[in-house]
Amino acid sequence: MEKLANNATKLLEALSYQLIVTLEYCHSLVEGQTLWLEVYGDVTVGGKVQVEVKNFADDLTDGHINFWNTLKNWVTPKFKQEKYSELVLLTTQKYGATAQLNHWNQQSVEERLSLLENVLADSEARLAASGKKPSKSVQAQQFVMAEERREALLDVVEKLKIVSAEPDLETRASEAKSRYGKGLDPSKRGDYFEALLGYLIEPGMVKKGWTVSYEDIDIKIATLFARYGRNSRKFPSIDSASFQDQVDVSAYIDRLFVKKLHEIEYGQKVPAAILEHIVAVHTINQEFRRFTVDKIDVDGYKADQLKRHVSLRAGAIRLCRRMPQEYWCEESQGFFDARCGESVDCFPAFDNTSVDFRNGIWHMLADDEDEEGKEKLHWRLW
Template structure:
């Protein structure tokens, strides 16, 4: 379908994505205890510091443009307390109109800005009086509201803090600028994936339905997670105190545990201690990796699920080749051989890590073997019999 329908909402979604991108840029400046809100107090609001109205338009920003006057009017509403903010910013992709009186806005004092507004308003009223029109334009109606005498004190507070950032790059250009400024550690061919994941985080249903608040700490965690996933270079697994974990394993009674029982049933009791150490290592690694925000819980789940599927398929293959009528001793040997071969396999890498320790993968095996029977469609077993 090449013809767009008259209710095509593409421009609306582009404008929303642009707004989210502006919010992402602001998030990089948040402290851990600071927050940013989207569409709660305005387009983008930074903890008692800055309120930004984001406009994605192609036409010029003229003296009578509704973007300017509507933004002013919004900031004058009783429910908006401009005293909470240091800066009020109208950020727009528009350029000033050739004859716009607003061009020098940022260099003017609040009193000078008021004079500019009054001149624009008086000229608009004069044009209406000279015309045949009986009804004022939407822009003039907004001007009347903004310059109403009873709002003058609030208006002066707003004018003192208001800035206009015009000629902002379009969406494609702004994304390219963001990638250059913030994603230098990410592979070039993975930047789009990073951006898609970050946009997904910023617009996640959980955030949107709980006040659409992004904390500095949450944004930092997501940035670390995505950077480690898509970064150029290598990542190192966290350190593990193997001696301490071995001592811990020695003092544990794991015989009642499912993973230990499954080793006992194939006659591999001598391997239970090493299996316990692997399990403790995997638990330690997972805790450290998630705490460091280098992987997410979903990354661990994906890795675990892949190991589970690989194990189930491999065991089925071994069972097909296992002849019927074997003695218990031979079944134990077959089962132990399967177990040791699985533990000796080359380890699949976790995310972007250059080296994934075998005790991490083997510990995942033990965690799977330790699960309750109803957790997955099939239990993880080592035995070569059904």
């Protein structure tokens, strides 16, 4: 596909990059601290640091608009630079070959101010020689260096730190997944990382002023670790809808668990049964790999489920036989519905177990042929 002339790819990349930087600062919060996103600037940690994030490919030169616009934002009257001990320009840009900004972090306040004055002087000299109107960069330089803003500028210049040549979006995301994914199952680090980023842009977060406290992020991390951590006690969370496209009734028409539903004239339940069967198989074959779940655990759970089912079905059969035979299918359908509505027995080592998985186990059991002297799972009450 051709990109539209006004496509927003670059904007989305910039926002994604800023969110990852925000996530990094969330992890650096200490008890009692609060972080703001896009309220006072790109990323703000109350009483500590204000960060402007730039995701650009071109070189950072002495007159670059990114640098001067950042200074402009920080010397405006509405910005209270006195509230912060550090002001950071974080950019993916590398310094240009002749950029004096390359020495900024090692310079004194006087040297930094002199550098800024020289940049403006050079810009205005070129402007006078060309006779052109000042560019946005030069306008920002003139605004910043105006005498009436000198006191604010001196405070900003003293606190400003430039962090340049930062990793690109893909690299930063990969490093963040690795850095903050310690203790997680490796296959779930991506899910964990995406969940944290999603948390930062939840509508509820925006409504409360896009602020994250130490306590907020502490609770969120604990919740996600309970889900994605190695040997977590939280049962694997499966999005059943993601398997919906695999539900092909025609492909399952000869499966025994499907035939057993048709046997009680309950074909309308077949698509849901197929989906539950798929979820159970996926959970056992894929999700359980990141836990200390052995085959003996799965076999034990299935055996317990079959034993309980056989007992309940035996009682239901005795009641059903008291009715005329024309009602037996309807009674069997009721038995199926009642069983599916029962509370779920927890799988060993987990605090909870999903209904889809439990029902899927039943369909797996129903897919087994009867053995001599041992009946498998049936829904019919005859």
